[in-house]
Amino acid sequence: MKKRRRESGQVLTEYVIMLVIAVLLGWGLLVLCRTISHDNDETVELVSGNVP
Numbered sequence: 001m002k003k004r005r006r007e008s009g010q011v012l013t014e015y016v017i018m019l020v021i022a023v024l025l026g027w028g029l030l031v032l033c034r035t036i037s038h039d040n041d042e043t044v045e046l047v048s049g050n051v052p
Helices: 002-038 040-047
Strands: none
Touching: none
């Protein structure tokens, strides 16, 4: 029985970690989209490189 409890705890931990990662990615995308829509020209200049 102890082995089952460990596996259950590990699965729960993995789900929580994946949920946190998904929330952080979603938050990052939201911030990125909001920044791009707010300061479009400055953002494009910031991420684009000079091509000779």
